[in-house]
Amino acid sequence: xxxxxxxxxxxxxxxxxxxxxxxxxxxxxxxxxxxxxxxxxxxxxxxxxxxxxxxxxxxxxxxxxxxxxxxxxxxxxxxxxxxxxxxxxxxxxxxxxxxxxxxxxxxxxxxxxxxxxxxxxxxxxxxxxxxxxxxxxxxxxxxxxxxxxxxxxxxxxxxxxxxxxxxxxxxxxxxxxxxxxxxxxxxxxxxxxxxxxxxxxxxxxxxxxxxxxxxxxxxxxxxxxxxxxxxxxxxxxxxxxxxxxxxxxxxxxxxxxxxxxxxxxxxxxxxxxxxxxxxxxxxxxxxxxxxxxxxxxxxxxxxxxxxxxxxxxxxxxxxxxxxxxxxxxxxxxxxxxxxxxxxxxxxxxxxxxxxxxxxxxxxxxxxxxxxxxxxxxxxxxxxxxxxxxxxxxxxxxxxxxxxxxxxxxxxxxxxxxxxx
Amino acid sequence: xxxxxxxxxxxxxxxxxxxxxxxxxxxxxxxxxxxxxxxxxxxxxxxxxxxxxxxxxxxxxxxxxxxxxxxxxxxxxxxxxxxxxxxxxxxxxxxxxxxxxxxxxxxxxxxxxxxxxxxxxxxxxxxxxxxxxxxxxxxxxxxxxxxxxxxxxxxxxxxxxxxxxxxxxxxxxxxxxxxxxxxxxxxxxxxxxxxxxxxxxxxxxxxxxxxxxxxxxxxxxxxxxxxxxxxxxxxxxxxxxxxxxxxxxxxxxxxxxxxxxxxxxxxxxxxxxxxxxxxxxxxxxxxxxxxxxxxxxxxxxxxxxxxxxxxxxxxxxxxxxxxxxxxxxxxxxxxxxxxxxxxxxxxxxxxxxxxxxxxxxxxxxxxxxxxxxxxxxxxxxxxxxxxxxxxxxxxxxxxxxxxxxxxxxxxxxxxxxxxx
Numbered sequence: 001x002x003x004x005x006x007x008x009x010x011x012x013x014x015x016x017x018x019x020x021x022x023x024x025x026x027x028x029x030x031x032x033x034x035x036x037x038x039x040x041x042x043x044x045x046x047x048x049x050x051x052x053x054x055x056x057x058x059x060x061x062x063x064x065x066x067x068x069x070x071x072x073x074x075x076x077x078x079x080x081x082x083x084x085x086x087x088x089x090x091x092x093x094x095x096x097x098x099x100x101x102x103x104x105x106x107x108x109x110x111x112x113x114x115x116x117x118x119x120x121x122x123x124x125x126x127x128x129x130x131x132x133x134x135x136x137x138x139x140x141x142x143x144x145x146x147x148x149x150x151x152x153x154x155x156x157x158x159x160x161x162x163x164x165x166x167x168x169x170x171x172x173x174x175x176x177x178x179x180x181x182x183x184x185x186x187x188x189x190x191x192x193x194x195x196x197x198x199x200x201x202x203x204x205x206x207x208x209x210x211x212x213x214x215x216x217x218x219x220x221x222x223x224x225x226x227x228x229x230x231x232x233x234x235x236x237x238x239x240x241x242x243x244x245x246x247x248x249x250x251x252x253x254x255x256x257x258x259x260x261x262x263x264x265x266x267x268x269x270x271x272x273x274x275x276x277x278x279x280x281x282x283x284x285x286x287x288x289x290x291x292x293x294x295x296x297x298x299x300x301x302x303x304x305x306x307x308x309x310x311x312x313x314x315x316x317x318x319x320x321x322x323x324x325x326x327x328x329x330x331x332x333x334x335x336x337x338x339x340x341x342x343x344x345x346x347x348x349x350x351x352x353x354x355x356x357x358x359x360x361x362x363x364x365x366x367x368x369x370x371x372x373x374x375x376x377x378x379x380x381x382x383x384x385x386x387x388x389x390x391x392x393x394x395x396x397x398x399x400x401x402x403x404x405x406x407x408x409x410x411x412x413x414x415x416x417x418x419x420x
Numbered sequence: 421x422x423x424x425x426x427x428x429x430x431x432x433x434x435x436x437x438x439x440x441x442x443x444x445x446x447x448x449x450x451x452x453x454x455x456x457x458x459x460x461x462x463x464x465x466x467x468x469x470x471x472x473x474x475x476x477x478x479x480x481x482x483x484x485x486x487x488x489x490x491x492x493x494x495x496x497x498x499x500x501x502x503x504x505x506x507x508x509x510x511x512x513x514x515x516x517x518x519x520x521x522x523x524x525x526x527x528x529x530x531x532x533x534x535x536x537x538x539x540x541x542x543x544x545x546x547x548x549x550x551x552x553x554x555x556x557x558x559x560x561x562x563x564x565x566x567x568x569x570x571x572x573x574x575x576x577x578x579x580x581x582x583x584x585x586x587x588x589x590x591x592x593x594x595x596x597x598x599x600x601x602x603x604x605x606x607x608x609x610x611x612x613x614x615x616x617x618x619x620x621x622x623x624x625x626x627x628x629x630x631x632x633x634x635x636x637x638x639x640x641x642x643x644x645x646x647x648x649x650x651x652x653x654x655x656x657x658x659x660x661x662x663x664x665x666x667x668x669x670x671x672x673x674x675x676x677x678x679x680x681x682x683x684x685x686x687x688x689x690x691x692x693x694x695x696x697x698x699x700x701x702x703x704x705x706x707x708x709x710x711x712x713x714x715x716x717x718x719x720x721x722x723x724x725x726x727x728x729x730x731x732x733x734x735x736x737x738x739x740x741x742x743x744x745x746x747x748x749x750x751x752x753x754x755x756x757x758x759x760x761x762x763x764x765x766x767x768x769x770x771x772x773x774x775x776x777x778x779x780x781x782x783x784x785x786x787x788x789x790x791x792x793x794x795x796x797x798x799x800x801x802x803x804x805x806x807x808x809x810x811x812x813x814x815x816x817x818x819x820x821x822x823x824x825x826x827x828x829x830x831x832x833x834x835x836x837x838x839x840x
Binding site: 077079080091092094095096098099100102103105106107110127128131132133135145146148149150153154155201204215219222223226229230231233234237238239413414415416 | 497499500511512514515516518519520522523525526527530547548551552553555565566568569570573574575621624635639642643646649650651653654657658659833834835836
């Protein structure tokens with residue numbers, strides 16, 4: 001693993017001085033459900049230091065930091081920055097993309113003065129503390145079913161529940177204030193993890209790459225933040241503890257897989273049955289007694305084995321074409337899991353060059369369909385079935401032949417052309 | 421009109437000392453579109469003083485103020501208050517209802533220290549000021565179409581655009597800090613009004629009266645607040661001014677009618693084609709050039725003339741059985757419009773006695789259907805057509821015979837029984 005190349009990082013990162021495996025997380029390195037999840041954990045497994053996340057590295061690592069990268073951040077708040085006379089990058093596209101972040105920004109700004117960056121570096125500060133008296137829960141299975149109703153009414157499209165697994169928690173997190181690492185939130189006494197997935201608006205996703213499409217990410221975070229804040233407060237109102245989290249605290253991807261929301265895809269995203277990879281995830285750690293869900297398999301691994309649409313379409317070639325080998329491109333990769341690893345540096349460099357988010361891998365993924373018409377719904381259902389059989393090559397051929405995944409013109413989205 | 425009975429109101433309310441009609445709003449008393457909207461404006465028309473809103477009166481008017489009324493407010497923040505061992509009023513129902521308000525509370529609390537109560541007494545303080553340069557808009561019709569796309573992606577289910585009409589703006593507003601009246605937001609230079617409607621979750625609505633059903637109101641405000649903040653910021657990012665508003669600043673109902681979202685119903689709510697009365701409304705005043713929508717008619721007035729389901733079902737008999745006569749029950753009524761007037765005092769007293777919100781009038785309204793099944797969708801479409809014809813009495817008879825509008829058991833909602 002590459003050494004941290006940061007020059008303005010006040011404290012050295014602890015990546016090269018990891019404690020022993022057993023020190024890093026409570027419990028065994030491998031869990032009973034790892035096989036069902038498709039997790040292949042290796043001897044050199046290490047918990048991830050969130051300072052090595054490429055978005056944190058832009059703050060401290062000269063190797064990633066660039067004027068364009070910084071401008072990408074700035075363009076969120078600076079009128080006109082990044083605007084050019086090209087479909088999808090016009091003033092209105094940026095106006096929309098930046099407005100989409102308002103909900104998320106309001107959550108971040110609640111605690112910015114205290115050196116926190118809620119939802120991205122730090123967990124979402126709760127609205128109010130737990131009720132002093134716990135409401136007794138007789139049946140964790142019934143409570144889990146009720147909690148799913150709660151999550152749905154607050155905007156979650158998918159909900160799964162699993163056990164808290166400290167392997168997926170960052171061993172340290174990044175402080176934007178001190179630009180150094182700090183303690184992560186302590187979830188060790190919160191045994192259950194609720195994972196929610198919210199669908200991102202499909203039509204704008206089809207316009208990736210564009211500033212317009214960045215709206216899907218921004219409003220996804222805003223909507224997720226509202227859902228997580230509300231669900232967590234329900235739990236607290238019932239007298240239990242809850243730590244709600246967007247990108248902070250722990251990795252969403254393994255948790256979403258564990259909670260049965262989907263399978264791991266070549267592009268490093270979770271592919272769900274319902275929405276393919278077109279989702280954002282959030283999670284809540286709690287001591288509320290809740291029954292757990294089981295991981296699901298519907299042939300994604302086998303399909304991704306033969307499909308390279310995302311890898312082929314990725315402009316900076318950040319997605320691997322080969323086997324899931326856990327190849328380490330740089331320190332932004334998670335060490336010790338045999339999986340398809342995306343090169344975060346290449347990915348972010350493309351974002352910085354474009355001046356906006358990219359999600360071409362979501363757009364071209366054959367599991368990303370917009371089942372908005374009856375025909376589309378029926379096609380998607382049957383296609384998924386086919387992709388899960390030995391005829392998966394036929395499914396892939398069909399998908400390409402029917403020109404799914406092609407980019408929609410951003411100006412068409414603005415005109416709300418029918419048939420979308 | 422009754423005199424204000426408040427004893428602890430520091431300044432006298434101006435209701436008895438109204439300026440002349442022409443002083444109260446810019447422009448003529450009647451507008452060209454009044455007839456299309458079904459507005460019958462009378463000589464004694466007066467702009468409404470928001471201090472006379474029943475929710476404000478609880479703060480200052482001893483005639484409305486009661487321990488139960490205050491407890492209704494307090495129960496939003498006090499664990500256990502109002503909880504009883506009855507379906508729909510259990511600890512979990514209140515836990516959910518109160519969590520639903522988190523998003524809305526976060527908006528309120530942004531400016532509470534400055535004596536503001538955003539979204540309820542004061543307009544929603546904007547996230548960031550307008551961009552210094554206005555993006556030129558050549559075609560207001562095209563911009564209106566684009567703005568509707570923006571509103572939809574931010575969660576609005578219905579969107580209409582109309583002209584700002586100061587008749588619907590409060591002449592004064594209530595300050596929760598000083599418990600006296602203060603200046604309302606100045607929208608006189610913002611000629612266009614965007615009205616958004618967001619559907620409230622239908623299944624919980626069917627459990628009214630219950631604390632559980634209050635979730636629909638709370639999360640409705642939270643979701644609306646996020647949509648309004650985001651749309652308004654889009655407008656500002658385009659270089660234009662925007663004042664976003666929930667219950668504050670002006671009345672939503674006449675604006676929603678003017679903007680073509682629906683017709684006025686006997687229960688004092690707007691009945692829309694798509695969701696009946698099961699919506700929350702918000703609005704944004706702006707100087708962005710936008711084409712306007714036209715009012716719609718689909719037979720609601722004629723149907724409400726023969727239907728009294730809401731009036732019959734209202735426990736405190738707050739909804740009139742007779743003709744739309746603009747009868748003034750008390751100072752919480754809007755003076756000088758010939759319409760069905762609800763008795764806000766009776767309505768709120770029932771809320772206070774129940775300890776939660778009530779929306780039985782929404783539940784029993786024949787236009788409130790849950791078209792979640794194919795059959796339901798088809799039935800609702802055909803029923804609406806029938807209700808708009810001379811066979812409306814048959815439509816009403818059918819609705820009652822088929823037992824629509826009956827209360828669902830709150831515990832059934834928690835169990836997510838199929839077929840809902």
